[in-house]
Amino acid sequence: MIKKFIHQFASPKTYLFQVDRAYPYIFYISLFIYLAALFWGLFLTSEDFVQGNSYRIIYLHVPASFISQSLYLGMAFASAIFLIWKVKLSAYLVRSIAPIGAVTTFIALVSGAIWGIPTWGTWWAWDARIISTLILFIMYLGLISLHDSFTDNEKADKFLAILVIVGSVNIPIIKMSVEWWSTLHQTASITVTEKPAIDPSMLYPLFGSIIGFTGIVICLVILSSKVQILKREKNKSWVKDYV
Amino acid sequence: MKLLKFELLKLRKKSRGWLGPILVFVLIMTAFPLTVEILNKDMGQSFFSVLWIAILLVMMLATEDIFLEDFNDGTLEQMAIKQSSLSSVIATKIFIYWLLIGLPISLIGALYGLGITNSADMAIKLTPVLMITTYIFLNVFSFGNALSLTKGSILGILITMPLVLPLMVVLGKVVIAINFGMNFLGFLFLLLGILSIIIIVLPMIISFVIKAHLE
Numbered sequence: 001m002i003k004k005f006i007h008q009f010a011s012p013k014t015y016l017f018q019v020d021r022a023y024p025y026i027f028y029i030s031l032f033i034y035l036a037a038l039f040w041g042l043f044l045t046s047e048d049f050v051q052g053n054s055y056r057i058i059y060l061h062v063p064a065s066f067i068s069q070s071l072y073l074g075m076a077f078a079s080a081i082f083l084i085w086k087v088k089l090s091a092y093l094v095r096s097i098a099p100i101g102a103v104t105t106f107i108a109l110v111s112g113a114i115w116g117i118p119t120w121g122t123w124w125a126w127d128a129r130i131i132s133t134l135i136l137f138i139m140y141l142g143l144i145s146l147h148d149s150f151t152d153n154e155k156a157d158k159f160l161a162i163l164v165i166v167g168s169v170n171i172p173i174i175k176m177s178v179e180w181w182s183t184l185h186q187t188a189s190i191t192v193t194e195k196p197a198i199d200p201s202m203l204y205p206l207f208g209s210i211i212g213f214t215g216i217v218i219c220l221v222i223l224s225s226k227v228q229i230l231k232r233e234k235n236k237s238w239v240k241d242y243v
Numbered sequence: 244m245k246l247l248k249f250e251l252l253k254l255r256k257k258s259r260g261w262l263g264p265i266l267v268f269v270l271i272m273t274a275f276p277l278t279v280e281i282l283n284k285d286m287g288q289s290f291f292s293v294l295w296i297a298i299l300l301v302m303m304l305a306t307e308d309i310f311l312e313d314f315n316d317g318t319l320e321q322m323a324i325k326q327s328s329l330s331s332v333i334a335t336k337i338f339i340y341w342l343l344i345g346l347p348i349s350l351i352g353a354l355y356g357l358g359i360t361n362s363a364d365m366a367i368k369l370t371p372v373l374m375i376t377t378y379i380f381l382n383v384f385s386f387g388n389a390l391s392l393t394k395g396s397i398l399g400i401l402i403t404m405p406l407v408l409p410l411m412v413v414l415g416k417v418v419i420a421i422n423f424g425m426n427f428l429g430f431l432f433l434l435l436g437i438l439s440i441i442i443i444v445l446p447m448i449i450s451f452v453i454k455a456h457l458e
Contacts, residue, residue: 132409135405149391167406
């Protein structure tokens with residue numbers, strides 16, 4: 001039954017209709033969670049002892065950085081599925097995730113720069129984490145330009161998938177950069193294995209903002225993938241009915 | 244072996260292909276002292292960053308048309324159809340490029356290192372690092388140029404340069420390690436480890452890419 005479900009879901013048509021049905025729920029729920037977390041984080045928690053009010057940008061910075069790396073992992077996963085099982089839908093997904101990944105990485109960089117001014121005294125430092133995030137941003141742009149430079153979409157899909165998989169070696173480097181090199185950027189406050197190094201009153205809204213932001217970004221990916229599907233399958237008859 | 248000789252002859256005949264990058268490297272390294280105060284004591288500090296960047300650039304230039312000519316005249320197609328594996332052909336090709344371009348550049352780079360830091364120990368330790376680094380760069384940029392085969396090398400550089408930037412961090416650490424006499428061998432083995440993975444995996448990926456181009 002699961003196999004049947006996956007096969008059905010892998011067809012762009014079913015995906016489009018399923019996603020259309022789920023989209024409003026995901027969007028409104030995650031928007032509500034994000035706004036609630038923001039309200040909690042901005043107005044109901046106390047000031048940080050050292051950083052004052054400036055720390056409150058974590059409710060944007062942390063979700064954006066988290067998502068920017070997770071999206072790349074998602075792309076790598078989809079690329080592997082595309083190369084192994086030749087699922088067309090995952091190739092569309094890879095292409096549609098790339099610009100959104102670029103935007104979230106950009107948000108992470110800019111919000112980090114804004115946060116850096118009051119806390120580090122500088123908006124930019126040649127620091128391992130910052131550089132590797134900038135590299136991630138350039139990688140996203142490179143992926144987009146690689147795909148767009150081929151007129152043959154099927155060839156472009158294949159090359160994009162290969163490049164995404166080869167490029168995924170950089171993700172652990174970005175993740176571990178704060179631990180391998182001595183940097184200005186702090187190490188992660190929240191890890192799976194250890195007790196969080198952050199006060200619960202800030203932790204819960206942070207979790208809320210991560211979940212909400214993820215949901216919103218998933219909605220963006222859905223919209224972007226809809227565009228890709230409609231563009232690529234424009235000659236199919238069901239697309240005409242759909243539009 | 245026959246393949247090795249054939250590729251060697253092909254590159255050797257094309258002096259623009261191998262002599263050009265070496266001369267560009269020499270020119271960059273000669274131009275660098277002109278931009279700083281001559282006899283500046285701190286020149287040794289910036290020397291290494293210029294060296295790594297110069298090697299990066301020259302390796303990009305060297306691999307620019309590594310597959311393009313063979314692709315245009317159909318040699319690659321012939322090789323792909325033949326029974327022997329395409330990835331071994333590609334690995335040979337990259338090895339020849341390293342032999343004719345990477346190796347001389349490593350030796351010249353070490354010579355410049357000797358000239359600027361005045362320490363034989365530095366030059367001796369720098370040579371293997373340069374040899375490994377040039378080989379890694381050649382492999383990675385060949386991959387980029389295989390991806391953007393018919394679309395020009397700018398695209399290939401744009402998509403593969405982010406992949407080698409973490410390596411630049413390691414290279415910076417290597418110089419510090421040599422300067423302070425710390426675990427230089429550890430870094431050398433790290434680079435060798437990276438090389439041994441790349442040398443096997445990338446030719447396979449490149450052959451996959453080229454087959455996709457030929458479809």
